[in-house]
Amino acid sequence: MTDPASPEPRSSAAPAAPTRGGFLSLLLILAVALLNIGLWAALNRPVHPPDWTGPVGGFAFSAYQRDQSPLEQDVPSEDEIGADLALLATLTRRVRSYTASEMPALPALAARHGLSLTAGAWLDRRRSNNRREIEALIEQARTHSSIERVIVGNEVLLRGDLSPRRLAEYLDEVRAAVEQPVSTAEPWHVWLKHPELAEHVDFITIHLLPYWEGIRRSQAVGDVLHKYELVRKRFPGKPVVIGEVGWPTDGDRFRQARASTSDAALFLRRFLHAAAEHGLDYYVMESFDQPWKEATGGRVEAYWGVFDAGRQPKYPLTGPVQEDPDWWLKALAAVLLALPLMLWWT
Secondary structure, X not given: OOOOOOOOOOOOOOOOOOOHHHHHHHHHHHHHHHHHXXXXXXXXXXXXXXXXXXXXXXXXXXXXXXXXXXXHOEOOXXXXXXXXXXXXXXXXXXXXXXXXXXXOOHHHHHHHOOOEEEEEEOOOOOHHHHHHHHHHHHHHHHHOOOEEEEEEEEOHHHHOOOOHHHHHHHHHHHHHHOOOOEEEEEEHHHHHHOHXXXXXXXXXXXXXXXXXXXXXXXXXXXXXXXXXXXXXXXXXXXXXXXXEEOOOOOOOOEOOEOOOHHHHHHHHHHHHHHHHHHOOOEEEOOOEOOHHHHHHHOHHHHOOOOEOOOOOEOXXXXXXXXXXXXXXXXXXXXXXXXXXXXXXXO
């Protein structure tokens, strides 16, 4: 029974005035959001390396597409190889390959796109594979005028797959069978450790990858020039070709070397200017990202390409470079994802 003296019951409560605590909570959420966006912006400030408008001296070329792998005998089609070469022909006149038997159409396709090919044979511990690669390389070098020189083996001594003596035998066999100049490719220090190898080649092919030596990016181009000069002076009678030079765009930090898009762009654009100034013969490592390499060499090995696995350029050769052009979208997404937690905490 209702007490007649009591006031009429309200149908709904009046909105409560905002409390000081609620206002402070909103300010805290806003401050955290702005701090998050500010940190993303600071980490993605554009950098301004020198523009490069000329041709690139050459590219190390592996044509495996995003979901292909030589480990599974899943190799690119002729159409895929041709499309890759057509793209590279907009930047360079020269490419370097690593295998003769897996992509036998490559020399003819290179010629079709006006590219000179430094053709490689992949050597490892398997004698049957080595024989197949050597014979394919010799046959291609004798048949295709697009092949300007050949490289027998890639970092075979570094991996310990062959002895220097056995590698020399393969080199002598190929030199006797083809007219093109012949070499093998190893990091710079391996040539200094095995100078006797120079007697079996027509030119010295060195790999200069300062990331793998833990060199800070700001010092990397100078380091490349210094080590190139060490090799050149050690073998004064032989031309020196840089078979691989580059910087990864993603992966783990290695000592002082950071794998990032901006560092890769800064390194490459400054190297291209230095190479032109010093008249260097080189191949950029590498044309396209190769995801399959992660299985054998770790995450960073998949991200050395100037183009990603989808054949899109990862950074420009002119104008400013940003680490991540979509940083603001990711920053906003991070704030929105964290918002429920911040509301609960406050």
